[in-house]
Amino acid sequence: MAHKMLLLMPLAPLLALAKRPNILFLMTDSMDGRLVDFSSVEAQAVELPFLRRLAEEGTSFVRSYANSPQCVPSRTSMCSGRRTDQIRAWSNQKGLAASPSGELDASCVKYYGPEQCSAWAKTQNYSETIFSGVARLGYGVRLYGKVDIGAALMNDEAAAANISATGFHGPGPVIDITTRAADIRRPTKREPLSMTSDTNNKVHPEDWKTVERCREWIKQLPPAGQNDAPFFLHCSLNIPHPAFQTNATWLAKVNEDKIVVPQWPAGFPESWHPYDSYMSVSKHVQETSYTDQDILKVRKTYYAMCAEADYLLNQVWESLKDKGYNLSNTYLMYVSDHGEMNMEHRQDWKNSMYEASSRVPFAIAGPGVAKGRRVRQLTSLVDVFPTLLDMAGEVDWSRHSELAGKSVLPLANAPSLAPPSMAVTAGEDRAVVSQYHSNMGNTGSFMVRKGQWKYISFGHTLSAFSPDTYTPQLFDVDEDPGELRNLASQQQQVVEELHQELKKLFDPEEVDRQAKHEDYQVWQRFFVPLGKKKIMRKLKRTYKGFDQEDYKKLRQWLREASQIFDPAVVVV
DSSP: OHHHHHHTSOHHHHHHHHTSOEEEEEEESSOOGGGGOTTSSGGGGBOOHHHHHHHHHSEEEOSEEOSSSSHHHHHHHHHHTOOHHHHTOOSTTOOBSBOTTOOBOHHHHHHHOHHHHHHHHHHOOOSOOHHHHHHHTTOEEEEEEEOOOBTTTTSSHHHHTTEEOOSOOSSSOOHHHHTGGGOOOSOOSOOGGGGEESOOSSOOHHHHHHHHHHHHHHHTSOOTTOOSSOEEEEEEOOTTOSSEEOOHHHHTTBOGGGOOOOOOOSSTTTTSOHHHHHHHHHTTOOOSOOOHHHHHHHHHHHHHHHHHHHHHHHHHHHHHHHTTOOTTTEEEEEEESOOOOTTGGGOOSSOSSSHHHHEEOEEEESTTOOTTEEEOSOEEGGGHHHHHHHHHTOOOGGGGTTOSSOBOGGGGTOOOOSOGGGBOOTTOOOEEEEEEOSTTOSSOEEEEEETTEEEEEEOOOSGGGOTTTSOOEEEETTTOTTOOOOOTTTOHHHHHHHHHHHHTTOOHHHHHHHHHHHHHHHIIIIIGGGOHHHHHHHHHHHSTTOOHHHHHHHHHHHHHHHHHHOTTOOOO
C-alpha cells in the first residue's frame, strides 16, 4: 500500500524521500535486556558479536523496559505507542481488534465474532501503528516474521504469508487467562526441564526461513542511492522464546563458567509474596528437587538460543551491507518485546516485573547516532514509536499528543525533528511504567521504575487480593540487582512517591477492575454456553491436578465477580 501511495506523488517529494535514511527494524522475542548491556554480569555468559558491534557502532539504552511483559500486550503497546490501559490489549488472547482505519481483524472475528470485535475496537484508543505511521511518511514498508498485534495486518493473504502470530492466541478464548483471578494454584505450563534439549539439530527452522525471506527481499533492492523512496524493513524472530532448544553449535558460544546460578529466596511458597508464589506454581517450577545442574542446563540452553538469534540478525544486516546500505544511509534499531526469567526467582517464561523479564534491549545506530554511547536514563518500548517517526522525518507532531513515549534520538546525539514535548532530554528524571493483566499472574501488577528504585503494586479487585496480603514491593535495583530484598516497609515515603507517579498516568485500581471485568465477560459469553462438562474438561487439561477444591475457588470467583460486575447473573 505504501508503494501505491508513492506512485501518486510528484517528482520533487520523491527526490526528497530518497534522501531520507532507510530503516531496518530488528526484533527478537524474550531477550533479557541485561545480555546486551555489555558491562553487566549476565552479558559475560554468552558471545553476541553482532549485538556487541551494534553497541560499539551506535547507542544503547541499557535501562529499557517492556510496558507489559508478554508478547501481545507488549507488542501492541510498542506498535501503537500507547500504554496497555489506553488500548486495552490486556493479554495474549486480545490484540488490536481493528486496523487504524477500522477494518476488523480477521482472527479476532474468527474467534470472537464481529460484534465482540467491534465493541473492543471502539475502546482501543489508537490512531496509527508504527507501520502505518512510517508508510504515511512515504516509506515502503515490508514486514517479515513475528508481529503479533492483530490490527488486521494479517487480513491480506500476501502479507500473512510473510508474517506470523495473529495477536489473538488460543485459538479463541484462553481459559487460564480468563480464569486467572480465580487464583487456582496449579501448573499451566510444562516443567522447564521437560522442554529443554541441547541436542536438537533442527532448531528453529521458522526463524531461519524468516531471515532467508528478509535476505531475498533485500537482494531485490536497487543498490544504495538508487532507490526511489526509503524503505522500512521489519525482520522479527521468535527466538529465544521457549521451548528451550539448542545444539552444540550454539552451546559453543556460551561461557558456562560465567553463568550465575541464581539464588532462590527461602521459604517457598509460604513466606513468598502470594503473587510470586502463584506465578512460580503456574509456570510449573514449584518442585523443590532442582539441582544447580538442572538450573544451569536451562540457563545455558537459553543463552545458546540467544547466540543463534544474534547470528541470524547479523545475516540480515550483512545482506544490506552487500547492497551498499550502511550506517550513513540506514538507521538500525534492535529491540525485544520482553525478557526471560530463565530460572531466576524460581520462574521461567516472562510475565514478571523482575529485571530478567521486564528489562529489554533497545539500541540504535545510523546517521548522526553517537558511537559507543551507553545511556542509563530510563526508557521503555513506548519510546520506540516516536523514535521511529522522528527517524522517518515526522513534522506534524500535533497528531501524536496521546503517545505515551518520547523520541530518544536526542539522547543518541542524533538529528531530531521532535519538539521538546515529544523528545527525551539529557538528564531528564524520567519514570517508566509497566503493567500486566494476563495468565500466570492472578491479579494486575504495576511497576514504576525511577532512579535506583523499582516499585511494584498489585490490583485489589476481589477479596482474594486483599491489600493486607498483596502488599507493594520495592527494590533498590542498583544495590540489589537480584531483587531479593523488599524494602517497601522500610521506605514508605518512596513507596508513596512512586505510587503517585503511577497515578499521574492512570488509576491502577480502576485499570485492574477493567481487566478483571473483561475476563468475567469473556467467561460469560464464550465459556458458559459450552456447558459444565466441556468447561470441566478444559479446566482439567489446563490446570494440572485440578480438583474439587479448585472448582470451589472458581465458583467463589464467579459469585463475587457477578456481584461486582453483573448482579443480575445468578451463579449456580
